[in-house]
Each structure stands twice: as structure tokens, then as C-alpha cells.
Amino acid sequence: MFNPCALCVISREIQESELQKFYSRLVKLLQGKELGHETIDSLQRLHLILSATKYTRTLPPELQKKVQSLLSSPKEHFQVLSSAVLRETLPLSGQEGNYNQENISQLNSHAAVLLADLSSLCAQLLRSLESRQSEVPAHSLTHTLPILNTILTLSPECLTDDHVTLLNKKLVDWLRYASITQGGGASSGGFFTGPRSRQPVPTAELDGAVSGDFFTVLCVGQGFTEDQWMNVYSFSMLRHWLLTYHSVLSGNGTADTDDRSEVDGSVVSIVSATSSSGRLLPPKERLREKSFQYCLRLIEQSDRKAHRKTDTDLQKACLVEAVCILDCVCEEDASLVFRAFPCIKALFGRLSSDLSFARVLLPIAQFYLNHGEMAAVDCESVWKLVFGRFPAELFNDHFLAHELLRFLRLNLKSLQHRVPQYTRSFPNLLKFLAWDSPAVVDDFVDLLPSLVTAGTAVELLHTLLDLPCLSATLVLQVRSTCLPISEPGGRGLQSPDAYRNPSFRGLFLFLLRGDAGDTIDRLSTLHELLAETADWPRVVQCAQTVPLLLHIFFNTVITVKRLKRSLQNRQLRVTLLYVFTLISSLAPCLALALCFCRVFSSHLLRFCKLHPSLVVDQSHELLEFAGATANVYSKEGIYTHVVWVLGEYLSVSCDSRCSVRLITSCFEALEAVLFEITSSVPPPGADCPAPRVVTTLMSALAKLASRSHDLIPRVSLFLSKLRTLTRGGSVAWCSDEEDLVAIVTRGEELWSLLKAPGVAQSVLTPPPHVTTPQWHRDTNVAMPLRLRALTKSQSGY
Amino acid sequence: MVRCFLIHTVCSVSALGAGESRLLYSRLFGPDEGIFSDRERGLNPEERRLVQKERIAVVARQVRSAVSLSREASARVLVETVPGEEALALQEADSGVVRLRAGDPFSEEMSALWLGVQSLGFTLVCEPHENLLLAEGTLRNLTRHCLEHLHMLGQGSEVLLRSNRVDALLSRLLPHGQLLFLNHRFAQALEKEVAAYMAK
Numbered sequence: 001m002f003n004p005c006a007l008c009v010i011s012r013e014i015q016e017s018e019l020q021k022f023y024s025r026l027v028k029l030l031q032g033k034e035l036g037h038e039t040i041d042s043l044q045r046l047h048l049i050l051s052a053t054k055y056t057r058t059l060p061p062e063l064q065k066k067v068q069s070l071l072s073s074p075k076e077h078f079q080v081l082s083s084a085v086l087r088e089t090l091p092l093s094g095q096e097g098n099y100n101q102e103n104i105s106q107l108n109s110h111a112a113v114l115l116a117d118l119s120s121l122c123a124q125l126l127r128s129l130e131s132r133q134s135e136v137p138a139h140s141l142t143h144t145l146p147i148l149n150t151i152l153t154l155s156p157e158c159l160t161d162d163h164v165t166l167l168n169k170k171l172v173d174w175l176r177y178a179s180i181t182q183g184g185g186a187s188s189g190g191f192f193t194g195p196r197s198r199q200p201v202p203t204a205e206l207d208g209a210v211s212g213d214f215f216t217v218l219c220v221g222q223g224f225t226e227d228q229w230m231n232v233y234s235f236s237m238l239r240h241w242l243l244t245y246h247s248v249l250s251g252n253g254t255a256d257t258d259d260r261s262e263v264d265g266s267v268v269s270i271v272s273a274t275s276s277s278g279r280l281l282p283p284k285e286r287l288r289e290k291s292f293q294y295c296l297r298l299i300e301q302s303d304r305k306a307h308r309k310t311d312t313d314l315q316k317a318c319l320v321e322a323v324c325i326l327d328c329v330c331e332e333d334a335s336l337v338f339r340a341f342p343c344i345k346a347l348f349g350r351l352s353s354d355l356s357f358a359r360v361l362l363p364i365a366q367f368y369l370n371h372g373e374m375a376a377v378d379c380e381s382v383w384k385l386v387f388g389r390f391p392a393e394l395f396n397d398h399f400l401a402h403e404l405l406r407f408l409r410l411n412l413k414s415l416q417h418r419v420p421q422y423t424r425s426f427p428n429l430l431k432f433l434a435w436d437s438p439a440v441v442d443d444f445v446d447l448l449p450s451l452v453t454a455g456t457a458v459e460l461l462h463t464l465l466d467l468p469c470l471s472a473t474l475v476l477q478v479r480s481t482c483l484p485i486s487e488p489g490g491r492g493l494q495s496p497d498a499y500r501n502p503s504f505r506g507l508f509l510f511l512l513r514g515d516a517g518d519t520i521d522r523l524s525t526l527h528e529l530l531a532e533t534a535d536w537p538r539v540v541q542c543a544q545t546v547p548l549l550l551h552i553f554f555n556t557v558i559t560v561k562r563l564k565r566s567l568q569n570r571q572l573r574v575t576l577l578y579v580f581t582l583i584s585s586l587a588p589c590l591a592l593a594l595c596f597c598r599v600f601s602s603h604l605l606r607f608c609k610l611h612p613s614l615v616v617d618q619s620h621e622l623l624e625f626a627g628a629t630a631n632v633y634s635k636e637g638i639y640t641h642v643v644w645v646l647g648e649y650l651s652v653s654c655d656s657r658c659s660v661r662l663i664t665s666c667f668e669a670l671e672a673v674l675f676e677i678t679s680s681v682p683p684p685g686a687d688c689p690a691p692r693v694v695t696t697l698m699s700a701l702a703k704l705a706s707r708s709h710d711l712i713p714r715v716s717l718f719l720s721k722l723r724t725l726t727r728g729g730s731v732a733w734c735s736d737e738e739d740l741v742a743i744v745t746r747g748e749e750l751w752s753l754l755k756a757p758g759v760a761q762s763v764l765t766p767p768p769h770v771t772t773p774q775w776h777r778d779t780n781v782a783m784p785l786r787l788r789a790l791t792k793s794q795s796g797y
Numbered sequence: 798m799v800r801c802f803l804i805h806t807v808c809s810v811s812a813l814g815a816g817e818s819r820l821l822y823s824r825l826f827g828p829d830e831g832i833f834s835d836r837e838r839g840l841n842p843e844e845r846r847l848v849q850k851e852r853i854a855v856v857a858r859q860v861r862s863a864v865s866l867s868r869e870a871s872a873r874v875l876v877e878t879v880p881g882e883e884a885l886a887l888q889e890a891d892s893g894v895v896r897l898r899a900g901d902p903f904s905e906e907m908s909a910l911w912l913g914v915q916s917l918g919f920t921l922v923c924e925p926h927e928n929l930l931l932a933e934g935t936l937r938n939l940t941r942h943c944l945e946h947l948h949m950l951g952q953g954s955e956v957l958l959r960s961n962r963v964d965a966l967l968s969r970l971l972p973h974g975q976l977l978f979l980n981h982r983f984a985q986a987l988e989k990e991v992a993a994y995m996a997k
Contacts, residue, residue, distance in 0.1 A: 007957050008819065009812070044958055051823075051960075054850035056843045076994060080961045080968070090842050109968055146975035149798055150827045153924075206980065217978040224983065236977045240798070243926070308981050310934070317931040318978060324928070359930055398893040402908065403929060406896075438866040442896050538870040 011052035019049070023063050030066040035078065043067075043081040050088035059089055071111040083110035109143040118151055122158045126166055141226065145233040152237075152244050164245055168283035171234050171241070176214055176290040178231040182221030203228075206306035206315070216294060218301040218311075218318060238291060239321060242328050246284060288329050292336060295322035296343055303350070316360055319347070323363040330371055337371045344368075345377070352381065358390055358400050362407055369414055379419075387425035392514055395431040395474065398439060405432065405443035412450055421515075426451045426460055428514045434471040435538070437545045448549060449556040457557060461579070464549050465596075466511065471542035472533035473499070473511050547599045554603035558610060601641045608645050612654035615645055619662060622646055627669035629676050632693055633686035640696050643670065647700025651707050651765055660708050667704045667711050670697055671718070678722065681732045691739040695746045699764075702750040706760040719751040799932070799974040800907060800922045801825045802967060804943065804956060805857040807864040808916035818857040818918070821956050822963050825849065826974030852902040856909060860920050863895045864913045875915060883944040887937065890914045894929070897922070912940050917949060923976075931976050938984070942966055946995050965994045 014022075026046060029039045050057055059067070070082035112121065125144045148167070151158055159167075181200035203211045203219040211219050217232050281289060299322050302315040323344065330337045348364050351357040365386050368379045386404065394400050408415065408422075408429075415422045429451070432440050452460060463470075476499040499508060533539050579600055608614055615622065622642055625631060631639045650666055652658050674697045677689050698719070705711040725731065726744050734740045753760050776782045804822040813819060840848065868875070868891060878886040890912050897907040905925065910932055912919045919940045923932050943949060943963060947956045956963070969987040970977065979987065 040961075041958075044961055047960060048957055054847050054854075056846050076965065077961065077997065080964045084961060084964055090846075109972065110964075113973070143972055146973040149975050150973050153798055153827050217983075218980060220980055220982040222982075224986065229983075232978060232983060233975075236975055239926075239928075310981050310984070313930070313934050314978060314980055317928055317934060320930050321928050321978070324926075399929060399933065402894045402896065406908075406925075436867075436870070438870075439863065439893060439895065442898065537872060541866065541870055 007048070008052050011049045014049060019057075020060075022046070022049075023060055027060075027063050027066060030063075030070070035073075035075075040077055040081065043078075043085060047081065047084050047088065050085060056088075056090060059085075064089070071114075076110075079110040083113055086114055109147070112143070112147050118155055119158045122148070122151055122163065126163050129170060130166065142229050142233050145230070145237055149237045149240055152240055156244050165283050167241070168287045171238070172283070172287050172290050174227055174230040174234040175238070175287075175294050178215040178227040179225050180211060180215050180219075181225075183223045183225030183228060205301060205304055206311050207304040208307070209304070213297055214294075216297055216301065218298060218315065235294065235321075238294075239325050239328060242288075242291065242325065242332075246288065246328075246332055285333075288333060288336075291325055292329055292340070295326050298322040299343060299347055316357065319357075319360045320363050323347075323360070323367055327363065327367045327370055330367075334374065337375055340367075341371070341375045341377060348382065352385060355389070355394060358394055358397070359403060361385060362400075362403050366407065366411070369411055369418070373418070383419050383421055387419075387421055387428060388514055391425070391428040391431050392512075395435045396478065398436060401432045401436065401440055402443075405440055405447065409443060409446055412447070416450060423451055423453050423456060424515050426456070427463055430463060430467065430470065431474060433545065434467050434542050435474050437471075437542045441545045441548070444545075444549065445552060448552045449560065452553060452556045452560070457553075461550075461553060464546060464553060467546050467549075468534070468539050468543040469530050470511050471539045472530045472536065473508055475533070475536060475538055476508075477512070547596065550596070550599045551603075554599070554607075558603065558606050597635055597638045601638045604638070604641050604645060608649055612649040613657075615649040616655040616658050616662070619646075619650065619666065623666055623669050626666075627673060629673050630683075632673065632677055632689050633682060636690055636693055640690075640693050643693075643696050643700050646670070647696070647703040650704065653765065653767065663704050663708045664711065667701060667708075667714075670701055670704075671714070673697065674701065674718070678725075678731075678733055688733055688735050691734065691736075691743055694734075694743050698743075698747060698750060702754060702760070703764040705754065706757065706764040709757050712754050712757060712760075716751055716754055719747045719754075722747050723751075798827055798924060799927070799971060799976060800827060800903065800924065801853065801856070801920075802939070802971065803853065803857055803860075803918075803920040803922075804963070805861070805918050805920070806916055807861050807913050807918035816858060816862060818854075818861040820853065820857055821917075822960055823853050824964070824967060825853070826971075855902040856897065856920065856922060857918075859895055859897065860909055860911045860918055863893060864891070864911060864918055867891055867893055868913070878915065878950055880948055880950045883941065883950060886914050886944065886950055887912075887941055890940070892933070910936055912936055914940065914944065915950070919943065928976065931978065935971060935976055939966065939970060942970075942988070942991065946991075962995055966991050 022042075022045070026039075026042050029035070029042055032039075058064075064086075067082045067085050070078040071086075073079055073082070125147060128141065129144055148159075180203055182203055201221070203215060203221045205211055206218055206220060215228055215231055217235050219228075221228075298318045302319050302322075304315075306312045306315060326336075326340050326344070330340055344364060344367055348361070351361055351364075361382075365382050368377065368382050372379045386407075390400065390404060429447075430444075433444050476496055479496065480499060534543075579596075622645070626639070626642050626646060646666055649655075650658055650663060674694070678694065682688050701711075701715050701718075705715045723744060726740055730737070731740065734743065753763060776785055802822075802824050803820065806819040806821070809815060810817070810819050871891070873891070876889060878889070892910070892912050895909040895911065897903060897909055899906045903922075908923050908925065908927070908929065910921045910923065910929065919936060921932055921936045921939075923929065943956070943966070946962055946966070947959055949956060969991050970979075970984075977983075
């Protein structure tokens, strides 16, 4: 059994006395002339003790000084260990820039991590780059660039303009002019060659051919020269460097040059295409040009068939990097777009039919999005891939899902403007969610609002509610491609057979559709077919995310301005109707149904507040729901809301179509339910109705009666009867005495209110200007407010 | 650049609560997050270190839960591999990526790539604009080396006592958090150096 805990716990809970003994032993060891294995083991132990706890331990000063001196030890083991130990503890108190150049005589990679003064570290690194010290071992130079890369992230302002210029020049040298012969003493001869035949051998490409052009990361050799190593390190940090120092926003007057080049785009491109290498460009522009060439070369080299899988993977990674860098330099210098596009287009043509290059095609899509308009290139085929084939066929590729969804998130505004098929592609995009909900639900929380449009809202809602079915279908699809022949006498699962059955094909194909624009009626059949998949882990995980998405959906529909204006009542009505039918038909024991009900209840109120006339529109369905006594017991939450909504918004002031007959029929429906639940025992298996339901029903009846006064006697009669009945003590339909008291009290309040119909009407159906006060905007209300404010400010606090 | 590399448990460990992950190795690169956050700027170094440790713990926990959800969904049976079968273990490993939102726990959004090898998770936290294809390849390579050189498939808690080997490995293949474009020849040269270090 894997159990690393014991060691961690021991290290964390070591006794102080034992610890001190250990420290002194270690100091003694470090004082010795020869430092051997025992020292290494003890240092490692020390590191474990320090890192096992999140609270910092400080070392005794003597020990700390000794460890610090090890940073410049010639043996790498000690450099590594001392660096690791010092990282886990604090610098000696009283000395701020403790680890500085004086202490560390020879700057090695492990020591550099600890240095706090970045500007001088920077200066020192660049000085070492400039000078060509022969005693500096090759690899200590190679670490300069990675260290500089971290400085770029931490505080790019450490580098002065001179530093930047120097680095621009050095990067050009390493990237473009590294040696093209193999290093490490490789020779063209065999074992028996003499000194005469020892000629320098050129580097090779990944498919074995001899390199015909400058050195890049995709060139191989028996050994490598120092500048070839620097070529690798330079390319590895190139994008970060360009993004940090070359972006248009970083000023230096580049903005002007870019404007000009955009205007004279056609003229400039011809010039730069022919004579760029001949012109003497300033270092920054020169680096840009050389990076451009490097990327084009990488793209060409990636077409070669590498012998090893790791190299093939590297080629893909290089393609991604090359396209990203091209995107970056084209942002800075728009004239490069015309030179880059033919290459990018050709690359797209080469890769678009091969799904294994999907992740490479995403940066290409980004390039098209950023520069396609300027180059007037048709991007249709790109979007067909991104919104069509990728989600439809590669929904189970975690990394592609992550990158594609990230691409959407980052470019949301441009996509919404320029790519009309984005909002219609939700059936496809949701496949990522249906397959791997936990990993991508976060992305959909961000993306879902943008997918809700006036035209697709209802269909989107349908799709969200059917997500678990989609999840099951995708699982079946994947399984059927893995196991083409159905297993005889299988495990009794009906779903795989149903999936293959031609008569149900249409239903499954509907679920698997790519574009919005379809509707279907026989979904209940589908639900039955897939019922047994409800406990598959993937389906369960998917189902758990649906309530959250519904929340976001409803929230977007209600709050987003563009939807408020364009979404018509009719669409809202249809939405409401659909959800309602679904909720009514879902068996209440389904945990999912309860979730839907909960989500929907909270949004129902907001819906109706926004569009009160909805209640009149949907009165038939609402009454049908409210009139079914069974709903009081099984769907109490949403029942209460429906009743409240009916009471509140079924009035002429909300919608002029509300007739007396409508009010009366609503009244009668609710009255019947109230009678039933307060005169009998709850049905077997159900609890007593919640007090809130009873009081809401009573209030609703009172409100309706206040609008149609001939109903008032009926309500009053019921309320007084209620008072009499409950005087006897407990009742069958209410178990708690306090609750009963509350109900009766409310009944009495309503009864006394209804004795004065005019008052009842203004209290229970207040006119709009009372419910939505205008405060300071209303001249009647404003005056008292102003006076109060003035008085307060004059009298002081 | 890569912000951190972690090795941690992704199965239930008896001494810890459910969902907790034991950190076996952690290495942070680059800037101290505290400098970016207003709230943390006023902290002393000790407190900052504490915050850093907790930040790493958050990442480990999130990856742990991502791994267990992914394994649950794919309903794969974990095959026990023994020392000597490292290549097989790596082939069978599941992989994925977790989006870490800005502020939770790093100040900007990060992508945490993970490889789940039996009860161990290897995680690489990358900055948003990093080349994830390259990161994935690097992670696999690092994992392979860790499994081979540190005998991690056995019972051993050897990794705890050999963290300097992982440090040396990282200093070659991921120097200061820099991902490198290494073709097989360059990789071989670096791996020779690593092997030489480990042999001493």
C-alpha cells in the first residue's frame, strides 16, 4: 500500500531537541574537508524536515552560513541541495539583499534562483552574454535565457533599453546564424578515418535529409555547438519576448509606423517581400523579420516525416508555436500579413482533413480571426471545422476541448460579430459538456450567456434539459465505434440495441445534430429508451450540472438588455409553457425533477414580474397545475409560487384582457383545493401541507376577491369557518400548534381586511405607482426627502 | 512559463481526509505571487511562504478531484503495475487539464495539466498563453524520468528523500520553468547529464 505519510509526519513532528542535535551534527559534517554521501543524505533530510511543514523553520545562523557557502560548490549535488534548503527557509535576519553577487562567486543556475535584486542580476547576466569568456562552461551560458524569461514575467522593467537592444541582436544571431555543422567533434568518416578526412558534417533534418538552410530546433546532429544550444533556448522564449517587448501598446512610436503600413499596405508588402534581408533594419525590426523567417522554415520542416514519435509530437508543437509567433509579428507589422497568409493558407489546406492535427488548427483559426478580414480571405472552411467537425467528432479529447473553449472565451466579442454560425452551433458545443461535464462546466458558465439569442432561446432550453440524454447517446456512440458487433446475450442493456435500431435512428440523430433549427416531438420516447442509462457515471455527472446551467439561462433571459428588447412575449410564453409541461409530467421522485422545480421557481417570479401579462397568457396551464390537489403534496415549492403569481398578477391593472370570468374561474379552482386540503387527512404517504401553502392560498383568494367584490362573501365565510373549526384544538391537516396559530391569525387579518372592500382593494392590489416608487424623481415624494436630507446635514450627526 | 510542478497522491490516503492530497514534491518557478496581490504585499516572508504552500495545496486538491471524477466517468479499471513496468504504467495513465480561474488560487488564470499514474498525480501548472502541446510532451517526459529514476511504482517514499534528483531533472528539462523545444537528439544529450547526476 502506498503510504508516504509516515515519513512526512515524522519530519513534521520532530522534537525540538532532536532537531537541534541534527543541526549541530550537520554543521560538523559541513566543516569537514571532504563532503561525501553522508553529507548529501543529511542535507536531503534537512530539506525534507523544512519542506514537510507549511510553517517556516529558521536555521541556526552558523548552519545557514555554511549551507549558503555550498551554493558555489563545484559539485552540482551541493548546489542543488543548498539551493533547495535555502528556498525553504528565510534569509538571515538583518540582511535584506542577503543573497547577492558578493556571496556567490560563480553564478550558477541553482544559486540564481535565490537572488532578490533582479536588476543587478539582469545586468550581470547580460554582461556574461556579451563577453565571450572561454572559461565559462557552455551550459552556464544556456541558463541565462531561462532566467531572463522569469525576469520578464516578474518585472520586465528591470531591463533597460540597452539591454533590450543587446538581446534583440543576440537573439537574431542565435536564431538565424547558428552554425549549420554538427558540433561535438562529429566527423564524416568512420572508425578508421585519419585527420585528413575529418570534415565538418552538416546537420540533418528529422527525416534524415541533409539540412539545406539555417539551423532550427528541428535539426539534428551527433553533437551540438554552443550557439546551436542557444538557438533552442532562444526559440523557446521567443514568443514571450516578442509579446513583452514588441507589442504595439508598448509605445516607442511603433504605433505610427503601423498606421502607415496599413494605409500603404500593398506598396510596403512588395518592398519587404523582396529585399527585407538586404536592408539594414533596427534590431527590433530585424528580430521580427528573422523570427518570421524562422517560423516559415519550421512550417516547411514540419511537413517532413520524422522517424520518431517524440519528434512528430515536437513538429506539431513547433507548428503551434510558429503560427502563434506569426500572429504576434503580424499584429505588430501589418505588412507581414500579406507575406504570411499564403503560407498559413497552404498549411491549413494541408492539415484540415486530418483530425489528429486539430490542436494545431486552433492557432490557425486565431490567425484567420485576427487577420482574415484585412487580407480579405474567406474563413468559412475554418469555422466549419471549429464549430462543426471538432465538437462533433473530437468531443472526448480533453485537451482539444480545453483549448477550443478557451479560444471561444478569449475571442467572444469578435466571434459574435463576425461569425454568425457561433450562436447556432450550441448543439455541437454542448457535446463537450455532455461528455466531460466536471472539466468544462466552468467554461460553459462563461460561454452560455453568449449563446442565448432571441432566435434560439427556446431550442437552447430544450437542449439543456436533454443534456443527460445527449451524454448517454455519446457514450453509446463511442462504444459502438469500439465494438461494432453487438454482444450476443449481452448484459441485458436495451440502450445499445435501441441505438442501433433503425426505427429510432432519427431520434438519436436529432440529439446528435450539429446546428440549431430543429425541433422534435417524440422526445418522451427517447427518455424511455435511455432510462436505464440514468445511473451511468458520465450521465450522472452531466445531470448534476444542468440545474446550474438552467439558472444561468434564465438569468440571461431576464437580465440581458439585448434580449429584453428583442425577445418577444411569445417566445417567453413558449418557454414557460414547455418547462411547465415538463415539470408537470416529471415524476416527483426523480431528484432531477426536484432540482428543475427549485431552479424554475425562483425564476418564475422574476419572469412574471418583468412580464405580468404572461400570467394571463398562460392562465390555462397555470390553473390546471394549481387546481390539481396532488401538486400541493408532491411539488409544494413550485405550487406555492404558482399560486402566489396567480394571486398577484391576475388583474386588470396587469393586463386588460383579464376578465371577471377569468378571475372567478381561478378563484373557484383555488377555493376547491383549499377546501380539500383543510378538510381531510393528507393522502397516504404524504406529509401535512406546509403552512405556507395554506396561507398563500388564502392570500391569493383574498386578492382575487378584492378585484371582484361578489367573491368576498365566499372568502369571508370560509375564513370564519376556519376560525371556528380550529378553536377545537388540533386538526388533521396541521400537526404543529404554532403553525396552526399562524394560519388562523393570517385568516383573521384577511377577514377583517375584506370587511372594507375599498381598502382591501388598495392594499391587496396596489396601483403601480405605489409598488414602484420613484423616490427623488417623483415631485410628491421628493420634497419630504429633500427636507429630511437638509435637516440632517444642518444639524450634523 | 510553467509556474509549478507537483507530484502528489490522487487516491485515498488513510491518514488524510477524503479528497485531500499528499504532496510528495513541489517546485514553484518564477515570481512570488504575493507581489501581484495587494492583499499579500503587506505580509512578511514567513506568511508569504505559508500562503504559497496553501496555494499549492489547493492546486493538488483540485487536480485530485478532477482525476477521480475522470476515472469515475470512464469507469476504467486501474491495473496495478509493478516496478519495471514503467513504460506500461505511463501508457495506461490518464491525462487531462483543469482550468484554474483567476484568483483561485493564482492571480491570473492558469491551466493545470495532469497525468494520473495509478495512485500518483503529476501536475504542471502553465500560464495561459503557454504552448500546451509542448507542455503535455514535457510533462510525459518528466513523468517517465521520475518513474524510472525514483522507483515510484513501488511502495517507496523514496521520492521524499530524493527530491534533489527531481530538482536536477527539472534544471535540465524545465530550467526555471522554461519549456524547451527539444528534438530527440537534444533531449538525449540532456538526459545523459541527468543520468550522470543520478549515478553519483
